[in-house]
Amino acid sequence: GRTRSGGAAATTVNEARIPDADIAALERQLADLLGLQVRVAHSETGGTLTLSYSTLDQLDMVCQRLTGGAI
Numbered sequence: 001g002r003t004r005s006g007g008a009a010a011t012t013v014n015e016a017r018i019p020d021a022d023i024a025a026l027e028r029q030l031a032d033l034l035g036l037q038v039r040v041a042h043s044e045t046g047g048t049l050t051l052s053y054s055t056l057d058q059l060d061m062v063c064q065r066l067t068g069g070a071i
Helices: 021-034 056-067
Strands: 037-043 046-052
Touching: 021 037, 021 056
Parallel strands: none
Antiparallel strands: 037 046
């Protein structure tokens, strides 16, 4: 990345979003299974799983799969 006046490297958005091969494969597998856009942000202390939906029916499907039944 570019350096700031203090000499520390600045991280760009593109540099921060370079998943390793395992994370990228997991994103693809989940996206194929769910039919939704999936993003996994992983770090040494944990992470975030983001599922992007377009309709309330898609949200309902995710909720049903997570709970094992209707909500």
